[in-house]
Amino acid sequence: MKTTSLTFALLAAVCLLLSGCTTAPSTDEDRETQDAEVQSTITAFLNADPGMKILFDTSYGYAIFPSVGKGAVGIGGAYGKGQVFEQGVMIGWSSLSQATIGFQLGGQAYSEVIFFQAKENLTRFTAGEFAFAAQVSAVAATAGASKDAGFKDGIAVFTMAKGGLMYEASVGGQNFNFIRK
Numbered sequence: 001m002k003t004t005s006l007t008f009a010l011l012a013a014v015c016l017l018l019s020g021c022t023t024a025p026s027t028d029e030d031r032e033t034q035d036a037e038v039q040s041t042i043t044a045f046l047n048a049d050p051g052m053k054i055l056f057d058t059s060y061g062y063a064i065f066p067s068v069g070k071g072a073v074g075i076g077g078a079y080g081k082g083q084v085f086e087q088g089v090m091i092g093w094s095s096l097s098q099a100t101i102g103f104q105l106g107g108q109a110y111s112e113v114i115f116f117q118a119k120e121n122l123t124r125f126t127a128g129e130f131a132f133a134a135q136v137s138a139v140a141a142t143a144g145a146s147k148d149a150g151f152k153d154g155i156a157v158f159t160m161a162k163g164g165l166m167y168e169a170s171v172g173g174q175n176f177n178f179i180r181k
Contacts (some may be wrong), residue, residue: 002165005037009094011067021052023081023094023095023177024030025081027044032097034066034081034082034083037081038064038066038083039112041062044111045113045132046161048160049145049146049158051145051147052121052141052145055146056115059116060087060112060117060118060119060121060122061087061115061122061125062113062115062116062124063084063094063114063176064082064085064111064112064113065080065082065096065113066082067080068096068109069109070107070108070109070110070113070164071106071107072100072104072105072107073104074102074103074104075100076098076099076101077098077099077100078096078098078100078179079095079097079098081093081094084178091126091181092180094177094178094179095177096112097174097175097176098175099173106164106165107165108164110159110162111159112158112160113141114156115155115156115157116154117154117155120154121153121154121155125176125178126178128176131174131176134156137156139158141158146158
């Protein structure tokens, strides 16, 4: 019982530390850098799977996280910042934080895009009512992956590895913060 309580306390501490990071860029230069990273990430996803263009064009909205850093030794965490779009127009900034526990060791970086099928799905995300376990929900962005991946509960998630190596058999989830533009 004590071990379970300690585990949850450690996970909560990791989440609090990660959620304390700022979501919106603080300077014009930071905003321009993030804009360029987001556009570059969209291009990288489309290069990996050209069929994903239909998701960008027809989804009500999407959130792009150009670089999510993840590391773990037993207890893990991840953090990334990105932008949120509604019908193709950037409406704000978001941060992603993740805490996991289990057999895991290493570090990696990846990009993530979350597509929102309808307005209510995006509204749930921007209202802070959205969290999920990425290990279960995400699809690796490869040629043709978007053709077979459908929306589940109005959400479709794709990730693309950028580098690193992670051994993992863990449980945890992602949480998001949103700041309107």
